[in-house]
Amino acid sequence: MVLNTAYVNGHFFTMDESSRQYKSGMMVVSGDAISYIGDHSVQRLAAADRVVDLGGKWVMPGLVNVHSHIVMTILRGIGDDMLLKPWLETKIWPMEARFTPEIASVSTRLGILEMLKSGTTTFSDMFNPNGIDLGGIMQEIADTGIRGAFSHTIFSLGTERQQRDNIASAERFAKQFRTFADGRLTTMVAPHSPYACTPAALEESARVAAENGLMVHIHVSETDLEIRDIESRYGVRPVEHLRRLGVLDQPTVMAHGVVLNEEERAILHQYDVRVAHNPISNLKLGSGVADVAALLEAGVKVGIATDSTASNNNLDMFEEMRTAALLQKGIYKDASKLPAETVLALATRVGAEVIGMGHTGSLEAGKKADFITIDPSDKPHLQPLEQAFSHLLYAASGRDVCDVYVGGAAVVRDGSCLTIDEEKILAEANRLQAELQ
Ligand SMILES: CSC[C@H]1O[C@@H](n2cnc3c(O)ncnc32)[C@H](O)[C@@H]1O
Numbered sequence: 001m002v003l004n005t006a007y008v009n010g011h012f013f014t015m016d017e018s019s020r021q022y023k024s025g026m027m028v029v030s031g032d033a034i035s036y037i038g039d040h041s042v043q044r045l046a047a048a049d050r051v052v053d054l055g056g057k058w059v060m061p062g063l064v065n066v067h068s069h070i071v072m073t074i075l076r077g078i079g080d081d082m083l084l085k086p087w088l089e090t091k092i093w094p095m096e097a098r099f100t101p102e103i104a105s106v107s108t109r110l111g112i113l114e115m116l117k118s119g120t121t122t123f124s125d126m127f128n129p130n131g132i133d134l135g136g137i138m139q140e141i142a143d144t145g146i147r148g149a150f151s152h153t154i155f156s157l158g159t160e161r162q163q164r165d166n167i168a169s170a171e172r173f174a175k176q177f178r179t180f181a182d183g184r185l186t187t188m189v190a191p192h193s194p195y196a197c198t199p200a201a202l203e204e205s206a207r208v209a210a211e212n213g214l215m216v217h218i219h220v221s222e223t224d225l226e227i228r229d230i231e232s233r234y235g236v237r238p239v240e241h242l243r244r245l246g247v248l249d250q251p252t253v254m255a256h257g258v259v260l261n262e263e264e265r266a267i268l269h270q271y272d273v274r275v276a277h278n279p280i281s282n283l284k285l286g287s288g289v290a291d292v293a294a295l296l297e298a299g300v301k302v303g304i305a306t307d308s309t310a311s312n313n314n315l316d317m318f319e320e321m322r323t324a325a326l327l328q329k330g331i332y333k334d335a336s337k338l339p340a341e342t343v344l345a346l347a348t349r350v351g352a353e354v355i356g357m358g359h360t361g362s363l364e365a366g367k368k369a370d371f372i373t374i375d376p377s378d379k380p381h382l383q384p385l386e387q388a389f390s391h392l393l394y395a396a397s398g399r400d401v402c403d404v405y406v407g408g409a410a411v412v413r414d415g416s417c418l419t420i421d422e423e424k425i426l427a428e429a430n431r432l433q434a435e436l437q
């Protein structure tokens with residue numbers, strides 16, 4: 001039997017196409033989906049099996065982080081203040097090579113704990129298996145209650161045989177977990193980047209995506225150095241390189257897109273390539289600032305993302321949204337660029353579409369009941385209440401998140417995670433980072 005829960009007395013921000021607000025509104029959740037959102041309805045209240053009084057809390061869709069690496073969470077604070085190439089080659093990749101199954105597991109749960117507590121309900125993640133049992137990791141992710149899409153990274157490393165095995169392992173993973181945890185978790189195909197994958201590996205990735213109806217998730221055009229490197233190896237820039245190899249024929253999420261010209265933005269639009277914008281990671285690694293305003297003007301779908309805690313150094317999507325908005329205003333010297341309405345949409349409804357999960361991301365009848373609450377009543381930085389929508393972007397932080405629901409199930413209540421043993425994970429993470437160094 002489907003349980004109907006009525007959430008009453010909340011201030012709802014729907015983030016649907018028309019971005020409605022219902023002050024003193026009502027939302028009914030039937031099973032794992034929203035069946036009603038709107039003004040208070042006495043009839044619907046009478047028909048509900050359960051009533052939750054929100055006491056004036058704000059309710060918005062859970063945030064969608066479209067590019068992360070949760071297995072790297074343990075590396076927070078390691079490798080600060082370095083450019084991407086030396087950061088990867090001298091710090092991160094050598095450390096990742098020493099990861100054990102225990103590190104991968106603790107890192108994953110620490111990352112998800114941080115995401116859930118700061119209001120992220122859906123994420124798209126790329127991880128490097130390194131001999132780790134990905135089935136076990138997927139089960140752990142499922143147990144946290146979060147929603148997401150996961151990809152086993154493809155690197156062109158080692159002998160030809162090792163490279164073939166790597167792609168075969170990514171394909172097995174993508175097929176096995178394509179629909180997992182009642183469809184809450186799914187997979188993508190993730191060649192790391194045009195510089196860490198051979199043309200053959202990129203073509204193979206496109207084949208695996210096409211044969212299995214999956215999206216491609218790849219780092220592209222992150223730095224000037226990458227553009228020079230790809231041009232010198234193949235005579236064309238990364239976007240054209242991927243286009244020629246057939247990668248862009250598959251639905252693709254390109255992480256970064258910092259260094260793009262007008263012609264490339266037109267290609268992304270033409271091929272419906274979506275961009276995962278990682279403003280803080282791009283700033284911290286000294287990569288630059290993606291021209292999100294130009295991408296949106298070119299009709300490209302953009303989502304917001306954190307990247308990993310090794311280049312961010314947190315997974316707070318509120319910080320990420322605010323940074324995204326402020327950067328465009330700053331680089332254009334135009335305060336009208338990326339208003340609250342736009343950025344909040346990119347981090348919710350549009351972000352969900354970017355990663356092919358349009359069944360979440362807004363509070364609308366028929367969508368999954370993935371939502372978060374914020375209690376502004378005791379928070380001076382969220383008052384006066386009248387401009388609440390503005391506060392969601394310009395004043396709130398992940399620490400303000402009170403309750404988090406995924407598919408109608410509570411995963412965080414009053415700031416405490418119900419699905420992960422916080423004390424235990426923090427102790428384990430501290431012990432393991434000390435051992436790694
Ligand atoms: C965890 S599997 C993915 C792989 O990507 C590396 N990585 C993390 N952040 C970035 C980035 O911004 N650009 C390129 N590569 C990145 C990470 O170390 C893993 O090996």
Ligand SMILES: [Zn+2]
Nearest residue numbers: 219255307308
């Ligand atoms: Zn990344």
